[in-house]
Amino acid sequence: MSEQVLVEARGGVLEVTINRPEQRNAMTKAAAQAIAAAMDQLDADADLRCAILSGAGGTFCAGMDLKGFLRGELPVDERGGFGGITTWTPKKPVIAAVDGYALAGGMELAFACDLIVAHEDAKFGIPEVKRGLVAAGGGAVQLPRMLPRPLAMELALTGDPIGARRAHELGLVNRLSRGPALETARELAETLVANGPLAIIATKGIVRDSWLWPVEDINTYQNPYIAHIFTSEDAKEGARAFAEKRKPEWKGE
Template sequence: MTDEVLVAARGGVLEVTINRPEARNAMTKSAAEAIGAAMDRLDADAELRCAILTGAGGMFCAGMDLKGFLRGEFPVDERGGFGGICTWTPNKPIIAAVDGHALAGGMELALACDLIVANVDAKFGIPEVKRGLVAAGGGAVQLPRLLPRPLAMELALTGDAIGAVRAFELGLVNRVTEGPAIEAARELAEIIAANGPLAVAATKGIVRDSWLWPVEDINTHQNPYIAHIFTSEDAKEGARAFSEKRKPEWKGC
C-alpha cells in the first residue's frame, strides 16, 4: 500500500489518513486506490466496526491533485470513483474527520462518508467552476439531495466555501469541535462501535438507499436489509443484555 495513505486499527475503528500534507492532501490515483483497499479491509474484518477518514497535517483534502490531472491522471478507484468511496460505500459506517479545508473533491469525499465531524475553523466548498471544471465526483449530485435547491445551486455555481459552523447549521456536519476533529470523531466512532454490528450495517444501508424507494414499496425494499437481523444471535444477545442490565457481547452473527 502507498505511503500516501496511512491505515491503523484502533479499538474496532479503522483510521484512514490521507498523508500528503505537503500537497494539502490532494488526491492521487494511488491514494484513491489505497482508500478503496482500506474500505475492503473494513468490511472483511469482523473486529472492525466503523472507519474514520481524515487528513494529515491539519488538512482534510484540497481535492484532485492538479499536477497529476495535467499529466492525464484521474484520482479515482475503478469501483469507488474519486477518493475510492464517492461511487461506492462499504457496509460499515465511515466518519469524516475534517480539519482545515475540504474543498472540491475533498468536500465530495467528506459527503461520501456517513457522518462528518469538523474543527470549527474547517472550510467546505466545491470551487470547481472557478477552475473551469465540474464537481463530478458527487458534489453537484449530493448537495441538492442534502440542501434546499437554491442553497445547493449557490454553492455549486459560485464555488465559494462555507465554514464549519455554517455547514453544521445547514445539516451537512454532525459535530463541530474546538480541538482536532479526529478526537471528536473517535468519540462518535466509539459510540457506534459499541452497537450491534449487524444492526449498524443494515441501518446504514437503509438510511443511505431508502431515498430511492417508492413509499408503497418501502417494506419490499427494506426486507433484504433486515431479514437476518431479528433471527441473529446478536438480536438475542441484545435482549438478554438489556434484561440482565449489562453490556452486550456482540458476535456479529
C-alpha cells in the same frame, strides 16, 4: 498500501489518513486506490466496526492533485470513483474527520462518508467552476439532495466556501470540534462500536438506499436488509443484556 495513505486499526475502528500534508492532501490515483483497499479491509475484518477518514497535517483534502491532472492522471479508483469511495461505499459506516479545508473533491469525499465531524474553523466548498471544471465527483448531485435547491445552487455556481459552523447549521456536519477533528470522531466511533454490528450494517444500508424506494413498496425493499437481524444471536444478546442491565457482548452473528 501506498505511503500516501496511512491505515491503523484501533479498538474496532479503522483509521485511514490521507498522508500528503505538503500538498494539502490533494488526491492522487495511488491515494484513491489505497483508500478503496482500506475500505475493503474494513468490510472483510469482522473485528472492525467502522472507519474514520482524515487528512494529515491539519487539512482534510484540497481536492484533485492538479499537477497529476495535467499529466493525464485522474485520482479515481475504478470501482469507488474519486478518492476511492465517492461512487461506492463499504457496508460499514465511515466517519469523515475534517480539519482545515475540504474543497472540491475533498468536500465530495467528506460527503461520501456517512457522518462528518469538523473542526469549528474548517472550510467546505466546491470551487470547480472557478477553474473551468465541474464538481463531477458527487458534489453537484449530492448538494441538492442535502440542501434546499437555491442554497445548493449558490454553493455550486459561486464556488465560494462555507465555514464548518454554517455547514453544521445547514445539517451538512454532524458534530463540531474545538480540538483536532479526529479526537471527536473517535468519540463518535466509540458510540458506533458499542452498538450491534449486524444492526449497524443493515441500518446504514437502509438509510443509504431507501430514498429511491417507492413509498408503497418500502417494506418489500426493506425486508432483505433486516430479515436476518431479528433471528440473529446479537438480537437475543441485546435483549438479554438489557434485561440483565449489562453491556451486550456482540458476536456479529
